[in-house]
Amino acid sequence: MSALTGLYHLDGHDVGRAVLRRMVDAMPHCGPDGSGVWSRGPIGLGHRMLHTTPESLHEVLPTENEAGTLAITADARIDNRDELVEQLHLEVSSTPITDSELILAAYEAWGEQCLDHLIGDFAFAIWDEAAQRLFCARDHFGIRPFYYHYRNGGHFAFGTEIKALLEVPSVPEQLNEVRLADFLATMREDPENTIYEEILRLPASHALVASPDGLRIWQYYTLAPATDVSPDATDAEYEARFRELFTQSVRARLRSAFPVGSELSGGMDSSSITAVAGQIIEEGKPLHTVSLIYDDIEACDESPFINAVLKQEGDFIPHFVKGDQLGPLSNLDDVYSYLDDGLASGNQHLVWAAKVAASKAGVRVLLDGLDGDNVVGHGLLYLKELAEAGDWEAFAHESKAAARQFRQTEQRHNFEDSFASLDTAFSRFGLARLQTLADESRWWSFFKELSAAQRLFGVKRSDVLRVTWRRLIQPAALLRARDARRNEGKESTRSQPLLPLLNDTFAERIGIAQRLQKFEAKKPKLTTVRDVQRQLLNGSRIQTALELTTHASAAHGIEIRHPFFDKRLVEFCLALPPGQSLKDGWTRSILRRALDGILPEKVQWRVGKAWLAPNFERGLYEQDRDLLDEHITDLGPLRPFVDEKVVDGLYRKGKDVPNIEQAQLARIATLSFWLKKRFPAYTGVTSAEALEETESGDNHDAPSLQAQTHVST
Numbered sequence: 248m249s250a251l252t253g254l255y256h257l258d259g260h261d262v263g264r265a266v267l268r269r270m271v272d273a274m275p276h277c278g279p280d281g282s283g284v285w286s287r288g289p290i291g292l293g294h295r296m297l298h299t300t301p302e303s304l305h306e307v308l309p310t311e312n313e314a315g316t317l318a319i320t321a322d323a324r325i326d327n328r329d330e331l332v333e334q335l336h337l338e339v340s341s342t343p344i345t346d347s348e349l350i351l352a353a354y355e356a357w358g359e360q361c362l363d364h365l366i367g368d369f370a371f372a373i374w375d376e377a378a379q380r381l382f383c384a385r386d387h388f389g390i391r392p393f394y395y396h397y398r399n400g401g402h403f404a405f406g407t408e409i410k411a412l413l414e415v416p417s418v419p420e421q422l423n424e425v426r427l428a429d430f431l432a433t434m435r436e437d438p439e440n441t442i443y444e445e446i447l448r449l450p451a452s453h454a455l456v457a458s459p460d461g462l463r464i465w466q467y468y469t470l471a472p473a474t475d476v477s478p479d480a481t482d483a484e485y486e487a488r489f490r491e492l493f494t495q496s497v498r499a500r501l502r503s504a505f506p507v508g509s510e511l512s513g514g515m516d517s518s519s520i521t522a523v524a525g526q527i528i529e530e531g532k533p534l535h536t537v538s539l540i541y542d543d544i545e546a547c548d549e550s551p552f553i554n555a556v557l558k559q560e561g562d563f564i565p566h567f568v569k570g571d572q573l574g575p576l577s578n579l580d581d582v583y584s585y586l587d588d589g590l591a592s593g594n595q596h597l598v599w600a601a602k603v604a605a606s607k608a609g610v611r612v613l614l615d616g617l618d619g620d621n622v623v624g625h626g627l628l629y630l631k632e633l634a635e636a637g638d639w640e641a642f643a644h645e646s647k648a649a650a651r652q653f654r655q656t657e658q659r660h661n662f663e664d665s666f667a668s669l670d671t672a673f674s675r676f677g678l679a680r681l682q683t684l685a686d687e688s689r690w691w692s693f694f695k696e697l698s699a700a701q702r703l704f705g706v707k708r709s710d711v712l713r714v715t716w717r718r719l720i721q722p723a724a725l726l727r728a729r730d731a732r733r734n735e736g737k738e739s740t741r742s743q744p745l746l747p748l749l750n751d752t753f754a755e756r757i758g759i760a761q762r763l764q765k766f767e768a769k770k771p772k773l774t775t776v777r778d779v780q781r782q783l784l785n786g787s788r789i790q791t792a793l794e795l796t797t798h799a800s801a802a803h804g805i806e807i808r809h810p811f812f813d814k815r816l817v818e819f820c821l822a823l824p825p826g827q828s829l830k831d832g833w834t835r836s837i838l839r840r841a842l843d844g845i846l847p848e849k850v851q852w853r854v855g856k857a858w859l860a861p862n863f864e865r866g867l868y869e870q871d872r873d874l875l876d877e878h879i880t881d882l883g884p885l886r887p888f889v890d891e892k893v894v895d896g897l898y899r900k901g902k903d904v905p906n907i908e909q910a911q912l913a914r915i916a917t918l919s920f921w922l923k924k925r926f927p928a929y930t931g932v933t934s935a936e937a938l939e940e941t942e943s944g945d946n947h948d949a950p951s952l953q954a955q956t957h958v959s960t
Contacts, residue, residue: 248391248801249308250277250407251320252293253372254415255381257400257459262291269414270406271295276585277407277801285309285318290374290381292320293411299612299806300324301504306345312355316376319354321347322391322407323369324806326499326813331364347371354382362454362467366814367499370449372405380458387468388812389438389451389790392797396446403457408798409446409587419445422926427888427918428757430590431748433766438787442588451790470785472777472822473815482840485827488819489841496813497523500614508535508610510601511556511565513549513857515835516616518556518850519842520810524614525561526845533562537605537613539570539597547571547862555847568604570597570859574866575913576874579920585802589921591795593863593910598799606803613800617792619811621783622820623835626828627666628776634676635683635774637696643703646672648832656855673704681711747893748911776825784817860906867913868902875916882915884922884929889915 252270254262267284271293278295285292294308309320325331325346335352337344346367353361354373362384370391372383383405385393395405396418404415412418421444426437438450449455452468476488497520501507507528509521521536528534536557541547547570557563573596582591582599605613627649633642646669653667666672677700684693700706749759773779783789793809800807811817823837830836839851867875879898882889897904897912904912922929 248277248407248797248806249297249303249322250274250295250411250801251308251322251370251372252406252411253320253381253404254291255403255457256289257398257402257457259289259459261288262286264291266415267291267293270404270411273410273414274406274408276804279804281307283307283309285311285320287318287374287376290318292318292372292374294320297611297801297804297806299505300346300502302343302345304504305342306347308347310347310351312351317351317355318374318376319347319351319371321350321369321371323347323350323371324367324500324502324808325349325365325369326367326496327365334364359454359456359467368808370407378458380456382454382456383449384454384467385449385451387452387470387814388784388793388809388817390793390797390807390809390812392794393449394441394446395449395455397457397462399461400459403462407801409441409443412446419443421445422922422929424753424888425757425762428749428753428759429762431888431915431918432754432759432763435766436787436791438790442590448794450787470781470821471818473818474822476819476822478824482827485823485837486841486843489816489837492813492816492819493519493810493841494523494527496810496816497614498527499813500612500808500810501528503612505611506535506609507532507612507614508537508566508605508608509614510605510616511536511538511553512616513538513552513556513850514616515838515846515850515853516619516811518552518616519619519838519846520614520616521556521563522559522561522842522845522847525559525563528561533564535564535566535605535608535610537566537568537601537608537610539568539601541571541857541862542569543571544862544865547857547859549857552850552853555849559845559847564608566604566608568600570600571862571865572870573597573600574869574871574874575863576871576878576916576920577866579874579917582799583921583924586795586798589918589925590914591917593913594859595795595799596866597859598796602799602803602805605805611805613805613807615796615807615809616811617796617809618783618789619838620835621780621789622811622817623838624776624780624820624823624825624828625834626776626825626830626836627834628773628779629825629829630666630672631676631679632775632825634680637680637692639677639696639699639703642677645829645832646676646704649829649834650832652832652834652854656853669704673700673706677704677706678711748889748915750888750890753888776828777821780821784821860909863906863913864902864909867909874920875912878916878919878923879912882919884926885915885919887930 254266256262264284264286267286271282271284274295278297280298281296283294292309298304309318311318323346328349331349331353332339332344335356337352350371353364357364368390369386370393372381374381381403385391392407393405394409394412395403396412397403404412404418406412413420423440423442423444426440426442429435429437439447441448452466453464454467455462455464501524509524511517511521525534538553540550557565575593575596577596578599582595630642630646633645649666650669650672681693681697684696697708697711701708771782773782796807827837828835833839879894894915897908
């Protein structure tokens with residue numbers, strides 16, 4: 248991954264090249280192949296170069312157009328290059344057109360609407376001399392990072408990493424307590440706010456314009472199903488189109504002038520990418536694979552599936568990392584020599600170790616299967632859709648088939664456990680359907696479908712009537728009114744289990760209970776397979792995960808690429824009928840069927856996936872015991888924010904706590920380490936300004952796009 252940065256003095260003062268150079272030099276790991284700065288009056292752009300694609304070997308950034316009216320800095324890989332060259336009528340010569348030149352030409356032709364034409368991973372900034380404005384954008388899924396600091400009438404600073412912004416003297420290095428409280432209370436991600444006060448991230452699929460008139464931010468793309476997918480196509484047609492789009496996506500991400508690798512865990516996502524890449528990669532260029540293995544912990548080990556892929560067609564050079572020799576705190580010093588915040592995931596140590604191995608192998612481009620399951624969709628909510636539609640034959644068929652599949656393995660995700668039981672599937676979805684019919688007094692349908700439930704699921708009529716008797720004898724309106732009275736005044740408790748981690752005084756000062764209520768109230772009701780899929784792909788968790796892998800890769804001179812996050816492939820998957828995700832009890836059915844003959848059968852028809860919790864537990868309480876003791880018994884600057892008694896209780900229980908609480912403890916230790924490193928003297932907010940804000944009754948929402956935007960769209 249290359250890196251971009253820049254500074255725009257909105258008051259018209261010249262930007263000094265010295266500060267630009269400091270911003271660029273703060274990210275040396277992002278660009279070992281060169282760096283550059285460009286300035287003109289109040290605007291300055293910077294860049295660090297990592298050569299990956301053949302075209303990047305000819306790229307010098309920042310750069311201007313021929314007329315000198317536009318300048319660009321970019322971290323980008325554009326995948327629809329041929330299409331753009333044709334649309335823009337560009338001349339092809341012996342010197343290839345670089346991706347940044349394509350972006351600049353697209354802006355010259357279409358202005359802000361150029362984003363409607365770009366496909367790939369990108370973050371860029373274009374200075375428009377005539378308009379005296381800076382136009383910036385980030386790709387559809389947020390793979391390439393973009394952080395910024397804006398001060399109205401003062402400046403707009405941006406960069407690939409936060410550390411570049413902190414080189415600007417007027418950018419504060421101040422802890423964002425609201426973000427810290429949100430993280431500790433819910434462990435949720437944030438698409439916009441960072442752990443630093445006044446430093447924000449541009450969310451995925453967003454663009455902005457900075458000018459003396461203010462800051463305008465908008466969402467240029469909304470994830471939606473492809474419009475050219477017929478709901479009446481045959482299975483074979485869906486499979487062929489998926490295979491075509493997936494292969495196209497992998498091929499686009501193999502474009503490299505240097506060795507390419509693929510993370511191979513043995514799961515379906517990474518195995519699919521590796522198997523396809525192995526078949527289509529240019530002859531004479533072997534594909535490196537990086538795999539985590541767990542010889543000492545059988546429950547975590549996926550070696551049989553990894554080896555099955557490596558036996559497939561393709562020239563592979565495998566590399567193995569012993570994951571069972573690593574704990575979640577093992578490499579904190581290394582990780583936080585590069586990463587800018589302490590809100591890393593529980594398996595960050597494994598992500599880091601894989602990148603170290605790839606770098607040692609000389610890999611510059613690494614394919615990753617992150618969240619491919621959410622792109623394709625497990626499809627289990629299709630059972631709910633079938634039940635709600637009253638299609639009892641299909642509901643019974645899929646329920647029985649799914650239960651049969653999930654009973655075959657102990658390596659199930661938590662959410663899959665309930666589908667291993669036919670009784671549970673009926674109770675969860677079928678009974679809900681009958682209760683709805685009773686609520687609506689649709690008695691003919693109720694008794695007709697009750698008979699179907701008896702025949703197909705073997706349930707007793709008396710058992711169902713016992714559960715629905717209230718609806719049989721009381722009007723639905725009275726029941727709803729009674730339920731409303733019972734729930735009146737009750738606060739949502741879905742996030743409450745994590746609240747005890749917070750210090751009461753801190754929680755009250757931040758107004759975290761009110762923030763959680765607002766957060767829960769905004770959660771959409773998800774009722775279909777595609778609702779869930781769209782919500783997950785639009786969610787901040789995926790953006791944060793993609794961002795984190797990008798930063799971890801950049802630290803080792805690697806560009807990470809995600810074949811499942813190709814706009815064309817994602818839109819196609821969203822347009823598929825839900826029965827293509829769950830078919831004959833097989834989750835992610837379209838992927839299994841489309842890659843028939845490419846994926847080894849051992850992987851193609853596997854159920855479940857290895858659970859890494861045993862390795863996490865052993866690493867935390869055995870290998871990393873000294874580090875855990877150090878950072879939990881001495882919380883340092885974290886002390887004002889957490890309830891020490893609760894943390895100490897978790898710590899003293901050791902392994903006798905659920906996996907989620909073990910993960911919380913590791914995150915607290917990580918935060919403790921990071922705060923000691925970054926804010927060693929921090930004791931909490933004590934300034935008069937902060938106290939005055941507290942007394943004003945404000946809910947302390949962190950700076951938002953709305954608050955930072957002075958000209959909205």
